[in-house]
Amino acid sequence: MKDDTRFLIIGLGLLGGSYAQGLKKKGFHVSALDIDPDSIDYALKTGLIDQGAVGFDPQLVRQANAVIFGLYPHALLQWIEEHGDSFAPGTIITDVTGVKTGIVSTIQQRLGDRVEFIASHPMAGREVSGVRHADCSLFLPANFIITPTSRNSEAGIQFVRQLAELLQFRHIAVLSCQQHDEIIGFLSQLTHVIAVTLMNVREQPHLVDYTGDSFRDLTRIAKINDALWTELFLMNKQNLLREIDDFAAELAHFRQVLQQEDVQEMQRLFRQSTQRRKQFDK
């Protein structure tokens, strides 16, 4: 990656803003587009970006060597549909989207071979949104997944890998779009479904006086962006339905073990979960 690479961030929210912060810290030129004048104002005033514009600005787009989309899935697809011809030839483009199968091939077909769209997913987030919460330190403990297709070049993959390295992600992995969506269906989407369900199953405001850390831990992510996650779930519907079914079947097994007071099997399940979980300790 050349030192004079000019980055453009389209969609300056929590993630877009954190990318901007991390790239500026490394000395890169960063500009941004956002539909919210407030976000652009804030980012210019605080030095998160060098240049910015509200809505669409053909000149900023044409001047960029590398573009990072921080938009919601449908907004990303719509932007590409409308403005996909505005990039300079050779521009490298990536995103932050939490699902891949439904969007990557559509975007690559629309963009053709003049530019390279190489999809990626930073596994980082907060229960808050907006550029005012931008903080590139949230990448330090996080995984980063690159999801190339047959249309991508080694140079393109390498560029996004370098981007993740300079943003100091903890671990960088390469998966197909299908693998990514299966794994995300389990690790991220199913866990959000469980947290939301646990919070919705009963309304008892006074429970806060009796709770230990367990319930707090399991429901932290029940504070969820309703518009974004509805899009993500629907775009990964088949994978998520299968994950819910697998989990429900395992839960039904535990219920039966408890019902039958099968002490041996219950203890085996506890030892298995204990052993498996230890691998996830940081």
Added chain:
Amino acid sequence: MKDDTRFLIIGLGLLGGSYAQGLKKKGFHVSALDIDPDSIDYALKTGLIDQGAVGFDPQLVRQANAVIFGLYPHALLQWIEEHGDSFAPGTIITDVTGVKTGIVSTIQQRLGDRVEFIASHPMAGREVSGVRHADCSLFLPANFIITPTSRNSEAGIQFVRQLAELLQFRHIAVLSCQQHDEIIGFLSQLTHVIAVTLMNVREQPHLVDYTGDSFRDLTRIAKINDALWTELFLMNKQNLLREIDDFAAELAHFRQVLQQEDVQEMQRLFRQSTQRRKQFDK
């Protein structure tokens, strides 16, 4: 509570040891019984206790004004059955047990009116066990629940409340044994079932390379003491079965909403879980 109250801790594990540490810090005389010579040795050498004995010691029991049981449920019941007559008249006795309905009345009947057994539950724990991990600072953010019955006196309840206050628990609540076990079935036991189930549903050691914080948060408590929690679950079986059923029904509702792509209802569920969870923020 008198300054010269002599405490005896029976079962010197993580919780028993943490009680000992907290009581010693406040200047009380603390002795302990444990079946493990190592635990007693360690506690004597490090000053967690003033006196200790391995197994049963009638003199230490008779000298105590206040007794705290840190045993597993069945071991507690067995100890009371065998040695229930060894307390001095007027001794006040409490416990740390995570279920109440199945044990409190049994213990109170066995002990009669010579002494007072007033049950309580410190909602604190770690994924480690043993006196070497004793740390009374784990009580600072924790809730404490007192579960009196009709056999308990105001003075008895007041004594255990003072105990919780001097150990610096964040919040002290009084519930019936039935209320306690219902609430614990939801807040603590169901959450452990979910974490264990999520960890058991698939064996994919490489998943650690792709995970975000969500999966780690939801499975932290999947590291679980198999012997203790099997006892706790079986002693609260009916409540826990009902909690599993309610959760499974709510999960099935979410599945249907996703299957039918009911965007309105999905977003309503997300907004509801977000709003409810905000009440649990510390």
